[in-house]
Every structure is written in C-alpha cells, then in structure tokens.
Amino acid sequence: MAGPLHGIRIVEMAGLGPAPFCAMLLSDMGAEIIRIEQKPDSKRAPLRLFPDPKFDVMARGRRSLAIDLKAPGATAAVLDLVAQADALIEGFRPGVMEKLGLGPDACLARKPGLVYGRMTGWGQTGPLANAVGHDLNYIAITGALGAIGPKEQPSIPLNLVGDFGGGGLLLAFGIACALTEAQRSGKGQVVDTAMSDGAALLTSMMYGLRAAKLWNNARESNLLDGAAPFYGTYACADGKFVALGAIEPRFYNDFLARAGITDPAFKAQMNLRAWPELKEKLAALFKTRTRAEWCALLEGTDACFAPVLDWDEAPQHPHNRARNTFIDIAGVTQPAPAPRFSRTACDTPAPPRKTGADTLDILKDWGIDGTRIEKLRADGAI
Numbered sequence: 001m002a003g004p005l006h007g008i009r010i011v012e013m014a015g016l017g018p019a020p021f022c023a024m025l026l027s028d029m030g031a032e033i034i035r036i037e038q039k040p041d042s043k044r045a046p047l048r049l050f051p052d053p054k055f056d057v058m059a060r061g062r063r064s065l066a067i068d069l070k071a072p073g074a075t076a077a078v079l080d081l082v083a084q085a086d087a088l089i090e091g092f093r094p095g096v097m098e099k100l101g102l103g104p105d106a107c108l109a110r111k112p113g114l115v116y117g118r119m120t121g122w123g124q125t126g127p128l129a130n131a132v133g134h135d136l137n138y139i140a141i142t143g144a145l146g147a148i149g150p151k152e153q154p155s156i157p158l159n160l161v162g163d164f165g166g167g168g169l170l171l172a173f174g175i176a177c178a179l180t181e182a183q184r185s186g187k188g189q190v191v192d193t194a195m196s197d198g199a200a201l202l203t204s205m206m207y208g209l210r211a212a213k214l215w216n217n218a219r220e221s222n223l224l225d226g227a228a229p230f231y232g233t234y235a236c237a238d239g240k241f242v243a244l245g246a247i248e249p250r251f252y253n254d255f256l257a258r259a260g261i262t263d264p265a266f267k268a269q270m271n272l273r274a275w276p277e278l279k280e281k282l283a284a285l286f287k288t289r290t291r292a293e294w295c296a297l298l299e300g301t302d303a304c305f306a307p308v309l310d311w312d313e314a315p316q317h318p319h320n321r322a323r324n325t326f327i328d329i330a331g332v333t334q335p336a337p338a339p340r341f342s343r344t345a346c347d348t349p350a351p352p353r354k355t356g357a358d359t360l361d362i363l364k365d366w367g368i369d370g371t372r373i374e375k376l377r378a379d380g381a382i
Contacts, residue, residue, distance in 0.1 A: 003030020003337075003346040008179065010087045011036060011078070012062065013102075016049075017135075017159070018167030018195065019091025019119045020058040025172040026089075027061035028337035028346055033089075034362050035059065036078060037355050039066045039382070053352045054330040061349035065363070066356025071381035073372070075101040081366050083110040086182075087175050091119035094129050104190045114188040115178040119171050121162070123194030135162035135195065142200040143207075151220045166198025223247070229278035230255070230269065233308055240291035241308035242298075244282075255303035259285065356382075 008031040012023040027033045050056045067074050079102070082088055088107060090097050097103045104116045121138045122128040139145045139162040149155030174191040182188055209215035209222075220227045230246045246255040252269050255261075263281065265274060286294065291307055298305035309317060315326035315333050327336040330351035337346045359382050363373050376382045 002344060003028070004341055004344040005176075006030035006344070008032065008087070009085045010034075010089060010175075011082050011085045013088070013090040013092070013097070014038075014059075014064075015091040017091065018163045018171065019089055021164050021168030022117070022119065022171040022175070023062065023089050024058045024060060024349075025168065026175065028349055030344070030346060033062045034081065034358075034366070035062045035064045035353075036081075037064055037066050039068045040355055053354045054332050056352045057329075057332065057334045059352035060329060060334075062353070063358035063362055064353040064355050065359045066382065067359070067376075068381050069100050069102075071376075072379040073376050074381040077363070077368060077372070077376060077381070078102060079106065079110050080368060081362075082107045082114065084366055085111065085114065086179060087115040087117060089117045089119070089171070089175070093132075094120060094124050108188055112188055113182050113186055115175055115182055115191060116188065117171050117175045117178075117191045117193065119167060119193050119195075121195045123197060124192045128196075135159035135167075138162040138195040139166070139199040141196060142203060144199050144203050146217075147203075147206065147219060147225060149219055150226070151218065154219070161202060162195040162199045166200075166202055167193065167195040170198040170201070227272075227275055229275055229282050232279070234283055234286035236289060236291040236294060237287055238290040238292075242286065242291055242294050243306045243308050245304040245306075247304070251302050251304045254301060255298070255305070258298055258301060258303055261285070 005026060008026070010023070010026060010031050010033040012019070012033050012035045014020065014035045014037040023033050023035070053059065067077070069075065069078070082102070090102075098105075104118075107116055108114055118124060120129070121133045122131060136145065136156060136159075139157075144161055145154050145157075147154075148157050171191065171193040174193055178189055178191050206215055215222050219225055222228075224231060226232050228247075230244060230252050233241050233243050235241055244255065246252040249269060256266055265281075266278060268274060289297075294305070295307050299307065307313075307317075314320060320326055324336055325338075326333055327348060328334075329349060332351075337349065360373065363376075363382075364370075373382070
C-alpha cells in the first residue's frame with residue numbers, strides 16, 4: 001500500500017457507522033488495518049446490512065479476521081495482535097471492551113505506545129454516556145439540528161453531521177494527532193471521541209455569529225440557512241434543482257448580470273426585509289428555464305452556481321470525472337480516497353472482504369504460531 005500512513009498498523013474492532021468510516025479513512029491513506037469481526041455463526045454476530053460484501057463501501061481496503069470473542073483464547077489472541085499495532089479503533093458502548101478484557105488498561109499494558117481510539121455517541125463520561133442513540137439524537141443537543149431546515153420544523157441532514165463529520169472524521173483526526181505525539185513521546189493514550197462533541201465542533205462559526213448577534217435562533221432567518229435569496233436552492237422548469245451561493249457582492253452582481261436581472265429591488269442585497277419578496281422573484285425566474293439551460297448560462301462562472309445532482313448524476317459530472325472524485329471498485333461506484341497528496345499518493349482501495357476471509361492469513365502474518373491457531377480452531381474461536 002502507498003499513502004502517507006504506509007507502515008502504520010491498526011486493529012479495528014468492527015462495528016457500524018462512524019467507526020468503520022474512520023477506519024476506511026485511515027486505510028485509504030495507506031495504514032494496514034485488520035478488521036476483527038464476530039464469527040457469522042456467533043450469537044453476537046451483528047446484523048448484516050448488505051447482501052454482498054462488495055456493497056459495504058466503508059469496509060474497503062482491510063482484511064477480515066472472524067473470531068468469537070467469548071471463546072477460550074480469543075481475548076489473548078486479540079491482545080497479541082494489539083501488541084503489534086500502533087492504534088486500535090472501537091465503537092462500542094462504554095464498558096463493552098472492558099468486559100471483553102480488551103479495554104484501554106489491558107491493551108496499553110501490552111503496548112504502552114498504543115493509540116486507543118474510542119467512538120461513542122455521547123462520550124465515555126457524562127449523564128448520557130450509557131444511553132443509546134443515533135446520529136439524529138447526538139446532533140439534537142448541540143444546536144445543529146435545531147438550525148437546519150425550514151421554519152416549520154428541523155430537517156434531517158442524513159447522518160452526515162454526527163456519524164461521519166462529527167464522529168468518524170473527528171476520530172481519524174484524533175488518532176492521527178495521537179500517533180504523531182506518540183512518535184515523540186513513545187507513550188500511547190485514549191482518544192475519547194463523542195459524536196455529540198464533534199457535531200458541536202462543526203457549529204463553531206455559527207456560535208461565533210450568534211455571540212456577535214449576527215445569527216438568530218429561528219430557522220430560515222439567517223445568511224446561510226435558506227433565508228437569503230442569493231443562498232439557496234431553486235426548482236427549474238423541468239422540476240430539477242439548482243444551488244445558488246452568490247454571497248459576496250461581486251459574485252452576486254455577476255449572477256444578476258448573467259441572469260439578466262435589472263429589477264432595482266435586487267440592488268439592496270443585504271436588505272433582510274426584502275429577502276422573502278426577492279426569493280419569490282428568483283423562484284419564478286428559475287422556473288422559466290430547465291436545469292440544463294441554467295447550467296449552460298451560469299455553471300463555471302463567478303455566479304457561484306451548481307446543479308443539484310442525484311446519486312446517479314453526481315459521478316457523471318464532468319468536474320467529478322476529471323478529478324476521479326468517484327471510482328469503481330468491484331463494480332460499485334463510490335467516492336475516491338481524499339485528500340490528494342503530491343508525493344505519497346494513495347492506492348485504489350481493495351474491495352471489502354467477506355467476514356473472516358483472511359482469518360488464518362492475518363494470524364500467521366501477525367506472528368500467531370500454528371499450534372495456537374489450531375487450538376483457537378478447536379475451541380471454536382475461529
């Protein structure tokens with residue numbers, strides 16, 4: 001594997017959502033990551049979301065070791081793997097790893113320089129630490145969810161804000177930071193990543209604007225939440241949508257000129273009281289042409305314009321094609337590794353593996369001797 005993290009070894013305790021996304025990000029960057037998964041025939045095996053492993057995009061680029069963590073010798077075998085790793089990723093509820101004998105104390109005792117990455121919704125401490133939840137719950141208490149959507153009620157921003165932005169991406173950043181520090185100190189540490197913390201962090205600018213009295217609590221009353229006529233989405237004659245983001249005056253004026261808008265009411269761009277009327281006028285204007293016609297007029301200009309594409313259209317957009325923003329792995333179209341590196345470019349990730357497809361190879365490659373492997377097999381661990 002190429003990439004800036006080539007040479008880093010990580011043990012991933014496979015789970016759902018943001019922890020696998022974190023592992024995918026680090027694997028994309030060249031880290032060698034082994035996924036430790038429950039045996040498919042185990043009572044504790046997780047629900048399988050995909051009919052074929054190739055569709056599990058967030059599992060790409062890693063080999064899979066299937067083991068029953070309750071079987072004799074399983075914990076000891078995992079600790080032997082951890083002892084050879086630079087980092088560990090786990091996304092279970094607080095206390096689960098400790099009950100398995102794989103908590104931070106046990107792992108750091110085997111590898112003092114280990115970076116132990118933990119992913120939870122609410123964090124390892126606090127009154128909600130042991131409560132269950134999902135992305136929507138985690139972003140709800142940060143102010144983020146309450147600020148997104150139309151006036152009538154908050155909208156669901158998929159699970160991008162809590163799970164992936166505030167969760168997986170932040171954990172990957174935290175692990176990278178801790179690995180950098182460990183190279184200097186030789187000491188490991190626990191990275192406590194809470195999706196609620198991360199979602200709050202993503203709203204930093206809004207809290208600054210709120211403190212400056214430049215942001216209101218009401219939805220659709222602010223510069224970036226759909227109130228401004230020059231920052232929003234509009235339906236076209238064919239029912240498709242476009243996105244307009246002409247905030248800066250010169251970009252706004254470029255849009256007005258290219259769209260042929262001469263109405264003097266549009267000159268007062270920051271007249272908040274006129275925004276509702278101007279939005280109505282723009283909505284009527286955009287419905288006079290198809291999305292393709294608006295693209296021909298505005299795309300690639302200083303009008304800050306883009307078509308709103310669906311999942312099928314996005315990979316085919318000329319800009320995305322030119323940059324290889326999307327790639328094909330085993331017949332599945334998916335986002336390519338990012339960001340780009342000038343010297344340590346990343347390889348195309350390998351397809352996701354079937355659960356347990358690499359169990360024996362991983363154990364051998366990571367130094368578990370044949371006698372122990374046969375014992376693990378005899379005891380039903382593998």
